[in-house]
Amino acid sequence: MKESISYFAISFVLQWVWFGIVHPNKGVTLLDMFIFSILFAVMFFFIRRIWQYQKKGRSD
Numbered sequence: 001m002k003e004s005i006s007y008f009a010i011s012f013v014l015q016w017v018w019f020g021i022v023h024p025n026k027g028v029t030l031l032d033m034f035i036f037s038i039l040f041a042v043m044f045f046f047i048r049r050i051w052q053y054q055k056k057g058r059s060d
Contacts, residue, residue, distance in 0.1 A: 003048070008041040 015033040019026055 004041045004045045007044050008037050011040040012037040 012033055015028075015037065019028040019033065
């Protein structure tokens, strides 16, 4: 769970820097960044679960 929160935070900060400082006129809102950060964290949560399941299956 702690790892998912860090994925969310890192993703949100990187998006904020990219769309707030580097490309400020792209029309991306904070809500967009928040939603995509949540999706990014959920995606990596499932990828990690699948990877652990496959790794566990190989060791048996």
